[in-house]
Each structure stands twice: as structure tokens, then as C-alpha cells.
Amino acid sequence: MTNPCAAGLDEVFDRPPDPSGPLLTLRGVSVSFGGVAALSGVSLEIGPRDLVAIVGPNGAGKSTTLNAICQLVRSSGDITLKGQPVNGRPAWQVAAQGVGRSFQDPPLIDHYTVLENILCGAHLRLGYRMTDQVFRRRHVRRREATMARRAEILLDFVGLAGRRLDEAGSLPYGARKLVDIARAMVAGPQILLLDEPSSGLDHDERGALQGMLCTLRDEQRVAILVVEHHMDLVRAAATQVAAMQAGEVLMTGTPVEVLDSERFRSAVVGHAGHGDPEADGAAAFAVREDR
């Protein structure tokens, strides 16, 4: 079913990825902080229309994996984006290649409006020079108007159209997360890295988020790598799950293969579950509690 708020998304995601071959590949990626290994030989592969969920307890290296992809931390091993290596490249260049990233703690500018915060991600596509400000003002205005229109489409998509002019500092935590996600999408990325997007959202909002992720994956072919603790969302939306523990990928597979496996339950949750929804809820709770 098409999301009614998804109108205009084609205008935002105007650079759909090449459907052949993986978009993002990690091979033996390791990160260490002062001798402490945060990631050890992580390997993952994400293609268009993949929605890969990374699950695991706190300290498993989930966010560090996203940081390594964005080059916000130094890593060894191979990370390739559309076949091009990204290791050692500045974070802004990785973002410009089509990687959108939201954060566990949304880095919003509190005294900016919601719309202005989303437009912080627009510099990726504005791309005009300093001299354009003086000599090509119409060109600058046209590009800025285009990005403002994309931001409005995304505000509608994430359900914050009515708060576009509110200061970000006045928003509850869940809404701040949605602003951050919209900011990550405004440049029309081909792959989205979302760090705990559902934290702070209530049950209904989580359901809406699930619909958004599925729309992005199915209709816009956006590849999504999401760090998530709510197993109901993972079951409903993910095409693949990577379970992590102590900086390593414990196992990968479909949500059923991973979340229902005794190996995952005993290693990550700490006890074997029963495979029924109630147990899933308990497991999800246990994982959240583990944070």
C-alpha cells in the first residue's frame, strides 16, 4: 500500500541506485580505540532494496560500524561504496557519494527551526561556488528553492509538516529523531544509515516509522542499514539481520533465522526464548533493558 504522505518522494530520491551489484560492502573492517577493539573483522553486504538491521547489546559495535562507514572513525579493512573504496576519505565526501546518516542522539541546532535543521543536509546538493552568490544569484535562489521544496516533502513524509517553523529545541525526543532522519534524506541518498531511529517513539509512531522505511526500500530503492533494538520493527521491516556481539558479527540471515535462533537468544539476550510474539516482546525488552 502506498504511503499517502510519500507523494513527491521521487523528486527527493532523484538518483536511484544501480540495481545490479551491492551498494555497500564491508570486508574485515576493524576499529580500535586506544588498543580496545571496538570492531573486529566485520563483513557485510548491502544492495538496493535491502533493509539490513544490526542488532545486539550495548557495546557490540553497532554504532561504530555506522561511524566506520561514514568515516567518522578510522578503520582498517575494506569499505566500498558503489565499488569505490571509502577508507581514508573525509566524512563529507562519503556523505556526498550518497550516504545519509542519522544519529542516536540527534545533532540538531536547537535555536534553528525544524525546516532549517533539515536544510542543514542540503549543502550536499547545493554545490554552488562563493562567486555564484554575487554573479549568479538567480541560479543560487533556484537551487535553494529546490532544496526547500524537498525539505517540505520530507516534513510531510515524516509527519512533521505542522511543526516546520517550530524551534528544534522545543520538540520531544521522538520528533527530534524524525527531524534528524529527514535531514539525512534531504540530499536524496542512495543508502541510509539510521542509528536507533525508533528510540523515543511510541507504539503508533514506531508503526509509522516502519511504513516509512518500507516505502523508502520498496518504492525508492533506497538501501537502509539500521541499528535497532525494537525486534518487532526488525521482524516487520528488515530483509536481513546482522547480530553483533563484542565487535564481531555473530550471525547474519533473515529476521526469522537470526532472531529465532538459540544462538542469538543465548548470546545476545542472555536466555533462550520461545519463538512466540510474547517471547519476542520479552526479548526486545531485554535487549532494550541491556542498554
Added chain:
Amino acid sequence: MAQFLVSLIGGFGLGGTYALVALGIVLAFRATGTFNFAHGEFMLFPAFLIGAWQTSHSASLAVSVIVGLAIVGAIGAAFYLLVLQRATGLPAFMGVIASFGLAAVLDGVMLIIFGSPEYAIHFSGLPTGVVHLAGARFSATSLALTGFTLVLAAIVAGGLRFTAVGRRIRAAGQDPILASQGGINVRRIYMGSWALAAVLAGVAGIAYGSTNIVDPSLTSVALAAFPAILIGGLDSIEGAVVGGLIVGIFQAFVATYLNSELIDVLTYTMMLVVMLAYPQGLFGTRRVVRV
């Protein structure tokens, strides 16, 4: 009335210099969180170079201005690249101490190159003579330089607020990770901020030196601008300009109607009173910390 007008216009002249100095310090602070104690040396170096050039060359003074500002801008950029960038993630206090080190090194270098001279800078293109206004007499040179510093400060502040480059500088100063994910080359912006800060200091030094004797005590003008920064708000571009004007006009009136020996005491008293009511300064960002 004439005395009042003399104080007011004299205050604007001093305030314009303070505004340029404060703009530079705030720009550098927003980029790297470093309060730059070498800013006075950035002011002095081009003024010394122009003074020395004027006494030993018959070539155009404009060349010496360009060379002086280019050198001091390069010093600012190099200080970021070679010192502050490498100290990223370390306590901000290290950068402050490093700026003390830079000040000491620049003092030593200037002593070796120039000795301890006194120069008077004369720009042949500036208007000369006396201007009569409401019964008061003003130096045409001082009026021209006052207008120049005020206009330049307004252009810089306006450029930082209304142009795309300015928005990038402000975004990188607010949150480097957010900026990098928005496609902003944060390192280049920080390097440019330090270069621009140094150039603004150099312009302020040259402007101040054009109506005063240029000697090593010129560095104390940067220290005198510190209250302006705290009054305006340590992280506020507009606050730097307003704070500079407030302090400049206040000091001019204190010197005229009270006693010039009270300037420092009363300026810092005013700063403390403002901080009692507005701890973040008049235009500074008020950070809300929930505990």
C-alpha cells in the same frame, strides 16, 4: 553637545576596531573552541610590516597591505592545520595554551625582524584635514577609518549570516558531525575561519595603527576587546559587532566624562554586570542542560 558628539564618534571608531577584533576571535572560537591569545600578534604583524615597508620602500603601500594580510592569514591557517587540527578531541584548554605559545613565538619573530620600533602608518589615499560637525572638529582620516571598520564589520557579519559560505561556517561551528553529514568540508571551513580571523585582526591592526602609533603595545587592543566578546556572546557573530560597539562607545564616554584611568575598571565591571543578567552574553547561545 560638541563633547558628546566627539565621544560618540570616537567611541564608534574604537568600537569598529573592537568589532573587527572580536569578530576574528569569535570566528576562531566557533571553529575550534579555542580562545586565541595570539590575536594581538595577528594585529601587530601586518601593521609592523607596513610601517617597515613605508620607511624603506617607495613601492605601493597597497602591496605591503596585501602581503601583510596574506602572511598573517597564512599563519592563522597554518596554526589550525599544524597544531589545532592535530589536537582535535583533546581538551580545548590545550589549544588555548598553544595560542599562548604562538603569541610568544610571533613576539620573538617580530623582535628579530623589526626590533622594537614605533611606526606611523600613512595612507596617501585617505582624506585629510578637519571636518566640522555641530561645533565639534574631527579628523577626516579618523572619520574615514571609522566608517571603513564599521562597514567592514557589517559586511563580514552579514556575509556570515546571509551567504551560503557563511551558513557553512556557522553550521560547522555549531556541530562538525552534523556539518560533515551535510556535505560540508569541515577542515577546510575551520582553516578558512582561522585565516579569516587572522586577516580581520590584521585589518583592525592596520586601521588602528593609521590613527595611532604602531608599537608592540598594539597587542593590548586585542586584550581590551575581550569584554566586548563576553558582552556580545562568545559564540555570536552579531554579538561580536554589537559588543565591540558597546565597549568602544562606553570607553570613549568614560574617558571624556570621568577619568581615562577608570576605563579598564568600569569596562570589566560592565562586563560582569551583563554576565549577571545574561551569563551567555547579550546574543550568545543559551544552552539548556537537563540534569
